[in-house]
Amino acid sequence: MPPALLPATAAKSVLPARSRAAEAAELAGIPWLPCIAGPDRERVQADVRVVVVESGELICRVGRPVTYWFGVVDGLLKMTNDSAVGLPVTFTGVPPGGWFGEGTVLKREPYRYNVQALRRSLVAGIPAETFHWLLDHSIGFNRFVMMQLNERLGQFIAAREIDRLNDPDQRVARSLAALFHPVLYPGVGELLRITQLELGYLVGLSRQRVNEALHALQAAQVIRIEYGGVRVLDLGRLRRYGSAVA
Numbered sequence: 001m002p003p004a005l006l007p008a009t010a011a012k013s014v015l016p017a018r019s020r021a022a023e024a025a026e027l028a029g030i031p032w033l034p035c036i037a038g039p040d041r042e043r044v045q046a047d048v049r050v051v052v053v054e055s056g057e058l059i060c061r062v063g064r065p066v067t068y069w070f071g072v073v074d075g076l077l078k079m080t081n082d083s084a085v086g087l088p089v090t091f092t093g094v095p096p097g098g099w100f101g102e103g104t105v106l107k108r109e110p111y112r113y114n115v116q117a118l119r120r121s122l123v124a125g126i127p128a129e130t131f132h133w134l135l136d137h138s139i140g141f142n143r144f145v146m147m148q149l150n151e152r153l154g155q156f157i158a159a160r161e162i163d164r165l166n167d168p169d170q171r172v173a174r175s176l177a178a179l180f181h182p183v184l185y186p187g188v189g190e191l192l193r194i195t196q197l198e199l200g201y202l203v204g205l206s207r208q209r210v211n212e213a214l215h216a217l218q219a220a221q222v223i224r225i226e227y228g229g230v231r232v233l234d235l236g237r238l239r240r241y242g243s244a245v246a
Helices: 014-018 024-028 038-045 102-107 128-137 139-163 168-179 196-203 207-219 235-240
Strands: 049-053 058-060 068-074 077-080 090-094 114-117 121-127 191-193 223-226 229-232
Touching: 038 128, 068 102, 068 128, 090 139, 090 168, 090 196, 102 128, 102 139, 121 128, 128 139, 139 168, 168 196, 168 207, 168 229, 168 235, 196 207, 207 223
Parallel strands: none
Antiparallel strands: 049 121, 058 114, 068 121, 077 090, 077 114, 191 229, 223 229
């Protein structure tokens, strides 16, 4: 059985009410800031806000209007949808360096998904109006967003394929590989800080079954289990694990 879902805690006006200005070290970890030229970058940096969200707290909720574009400075989030019948579907996890929801901000539509913290996390954001100002003024930012949308499409296609996998080891391998995406999640590097319970939330498996899968992947020398996380040894093989061309 998959682990029980975290109880959702509403975050009313999270960023305006509890946020602060981003510090220099936090700004240095934002992957799209280097795409913006000098004076424009200074203007945008002043608009970046960061906030601590607790485990189980919602950053985005289905039906709420979009006000910010969000990214993860530290921690781990999950993106899910509400389901009228059965359990919600998890679309993806969002580790450090990941920015998400650009499609929703582009269309200025209400959220069609929930984003919830799996652990205490530091989340950054810029106002939707700043996002659209950048689209009007920065070619580099436009290229970044275009790349994000393209990679996100590939990610969600892969997620549909993962949902159809019956082998738990393959599900864990492909889900892990998605979290090591160098374009969408540049802050992860080779070591992902994640617990087996958190991975179970993302994959839809019990912690015990995730543990078995991780040890199988370690025996195959595609990952190494480390204290508090997982280190990828061969990302290509992890992505293909269990397939005929692995």
